[in-house]
Amino acid sequence: xxxxxxxxxxxxxxxxxxxxxxxxxxxxxxxxxxxxxxxxxxxxxxxxxxxxxxxxxxxxxxxxxxxxxxxxxxxxxxxxxxxxxxxxxxxxxxxxxxxxxxxxxxxxxxxxxxxxxxxxxxxxxxxxxxxxxxxxxxxxxxxxxxxxxxxxxxxxxxxxxxxxxxxxxxxxxxxxxxxxxxxxxxxxxxxxxxxxxxxxxxxxxxxxxxxxxxxxxxxxxxxxxxxxxxxxxxxxxxxxxxxxxxxxxxxxxxxxxxxxxxxxxxxxxxxxxxxxxxxxxxxxxxxxxxxxxxxxxxxxxxxxxxxxxxxxxxxxxxxxxxxxxxxxxxxxxxxxxxxxxxxxxxxxxxxxxxxxxxxxxxxxxxxxxxxxxxxxxxxxxxxxxxxxxxxxxxxxxxxxxxxxxxxxxxxxxxxxxxxxxxxxxxxxxxxxxxxxxxxxxxxxxx
Numbered sequence: 466x467x468x469x470x471x472x473x474x475x476x477x478x479x480x481x482x483x484x485x486x487x488x489x490x491x492x493x494x495x496x497x498x499x500x501x502x503x504x505x506x507x508x509x510x511x512x513x514x515x516x517x518x519x520x521x522x523x524x525x526x527x528x529x530x531x532x533x534x535x536x537x538x539x540x541x542x543x544x545x546x547x548x549x550x551x552x553x554x555x556x557x558x559x560x561x562x563x564x565x566x567x568x569x570x571x572x573x574x575x576x577x578x579x580x581x582x583x584x585x586x587x588x589x590x591x592x593x594x595x596x597x598x599x600x601x602x603x604x605x606x607x608x609x610x611x612x613x614x615x616x617x618x619x620x621x622x623x624x625x626x627x628x629x630x631x632x633x634x635x636x637x638x639x640x641x642x643x644x645x646x647x648x649x650x651x652x653x654x655x656x657x658x659x660x661x662x663x664x665x666x667x668x669x670x671x672x673x674x675x676x677x678x679x680x681x682x683x684x685x686x687x688x689x690x691x692x693x694x695x696x697x698x699x700x701x702x703x704x705x706x707x708x709x710x711x712x713x714x715x716x717x718x719x720x721x722x723x724x725x726x727x728x729x730x731x732x733x734x735x736x737x738x739x740x741x742x743x744x745x746x747x748x749x750x751x752x753x754x755x756x757x758x759x760x761x762x763x764x765x766x767x768x769x770x771x772x773x774x775x776x777x778x779x780x781x782x783x784x785x786x787x788x789x790x791x792x793x794x795x796x797x798x799x800x801x802x803x804x805x806x807x808x809x810x811x812x813x814x815x816x817x818x819x820x821x822x823x824x825x826x827x828x829x830x831x832x833x834x835x836x837x838x839x840x841x842x843x844x845x846x847x848x849x850x851x852x853x854x855x856x857x858x859x860x861x862x863x864x865x866x867x868x869x870x871x872x873x874x875x876x877x878x879x880x881x882x883x884x885x886x887x888x889x890x891x892x893x894x895x896x897x898x899x900x901x902x903x904x905x906x907x908x909x910x911x
Contacts, residue, residue: 466494466495466496467496467506468495468497468506469487469490469496469507470497470500470503470504470508471486471508471510472501472507472508472525473510473603474509474511474542475510475511475518475542478612478659478660478661480610482563484599484601486541486566487599487600488596489566489567489570489596490506490569490570491600492570501532501533502533505536505537506539506573507536507537507538507539509526509529509538509539509542510541511541513542513546513547513548513625514626516800517798522540522542522544527556537559538556538557539557539558539559539572540552540557540561541559541560541562541563542562542563543629543630545561545563545586546562547625549562549585549586550586555582557582558582559572559583559585560585560586562587564630564631565588567590568585572585589631592635597636602653604657605853605854606853606886606887607887608653608655608871609653610656610657611644611645611648611656611658611659612659613635613658613659613660613666613676614633614634614635614636614665614666615633615634615636615660616630616631616633616634617630617633617661617662617665618633619662619665619698619701619737621726621736621738622736622804622808623736623798623805624800625803628800628802630661633661634669635666635670638667638678638682641683642679642683645686646686649686649687653690654691654887654889655691655693655851655871656693657693658680658683658692660696661696663676663694663697664676664697664698664701664706666679673703676706680692680706684713684716689911691716691718694717694720695722695870696722699723699724699725699738699740700739702723702748707752707756708755710756719867720760720762720867720868720870721760721761721762723748723761723762724763724764725745725763725764725765726764727765727766727772728741728742728779728780728783729741729777731771731776735769742782742783746783746787749761749787749788749789760791760867761787761789761790762790762791762874763789764793764794765784765795766797767780767794767795767796767797767821767824767825767828768797768817768818768820768821768822769805772821780828781828784831785835788835788839789832790839791874792835793873794828794832796821797817797818837897840875840900840902843894844894844897845893845895846893847893847894847907848866848892848894848904849910850865850877850889850890850891851864851887852884852889852890853886855884861880861881862879863876863878863879864877864884864892864904866902875899875900876902877894877903878901878903878904879904879905879906880906881905883909884909888910888911889909889911891908891909891910892904892905892907
């Protein structure tokens with residue numbers, strides 16, 4: 466049997482694409498292997514969001530090409546979609562975009578029949594014809610991502626996502642519901658709902674409340690599972706969502722991933738966003754007033770044009786007031802074809818980038834103190850945890866509770882035995898260990 470290996474880079478949306486590509490490959494008689502040396506075809510599913518991601522994608526591709534000069538290697542994903550006709554990459558046997566994943570079987574067929582390089586970046590098909598059944602799940606046991614839309618209509622001045630994924634394309638309501646039921650029926654416990662902006666779901670149909678309708682309907686599916694929401698734009702945060710989460714009987718986790726990006730109004734206006742420190746702090750207060758156990762994660766950008774020390778100080782004030790549970794930061798990347806690209810030249814950008822890198826250290830030191838304090842509030846309490854892996858030779862396992870999203874947050878280290886990946890157990894938190902929680906197992910749940 467022919468074998469295929471896929472290296473998935475970037476975000477969770479890319480992971481879902483990788484799972485769909487593997488499913489198409491399975492239909493064509495390819496078996497997935499986790500050992501690249503065994504593969505007939507290697508796919509590098511790339512990210513092209515910022516410069517560092519593009520560099521990682523190209524470096525990863527060449528690491529496989531140098532290691533396996535005789536294998537068929539496909540450069541796929543965001544980088545391939547964005548630069549399909551511009552990449553001078555003769556070393557790739559195929560360059561395949563990520564709009565119409567249904568074209569992948571033709572790419573595989575072409576790799577088998579021809580030695581010529583294949584370049585394929587077709588546009589999106591009709592949403593009703595897109596595949597939603599995945600034969601593979603690349604997440605940890607009993608956890609899965611559920612993508613409800615593609616692209617984005619916000620058009621933030623710094624963002625390359627619309628250049629890569631296009632405008633907002635909400636998946637059909639019934640298709641999302643069908644896939645969610647399929648995940649629950651297959652034994653998935655944690656469904657992580659993803660999109661560039663969950664709150665925008667359905668606005669391309671002219672319905673601004675469609676996401677609230679969707680998340681409520683998802684929470685009413687029969688079965689023992691939980692829903693985690695990832696990525697909700699702060700400027701269009703749906704107010705009804707807070708009450709929906711509150712009344713979901715724990716089905717919708719009180720976990721809010723809200724990418725504020727900054728808190729100084731002038732900088733936000735430059736980004737083509739509409740918030741401010743006061744507006745964003747007020748949103749956080751409203752969430753926590755209704756949901757005292759709410760966990761809030763955000764990402765913040767440093768070095769955007771117009772940010773000086775004064776604007777950075779405003780951001781520090783926001784972080785102090787917001788008391789975010791989790792925060793990630795990154796440096797502004799000057800992306801060609803975005804409106805922000807022409808706001809300053811490369812020399813000015815390089816200078817600002819160096820200054821922002823110093824501020825990033827200061828920001829993350831402040832957030833580390835806040836996160837440590839927020840984690841202490843979990844000590845002495847009981848929670849349900851999803852076990853991800855056992856540590857070889859140790860009487861402990863790595864798991865996550867509701868406050869810990871896959872891959873981006875800390876973990877819960879459970880002392881004890883008789884646990885296996887995919888188990889849901891009740892734990893008692895007894896201490897904080899860095900960004901992780903230490904717990905003891907109380908009992909098995911399922």
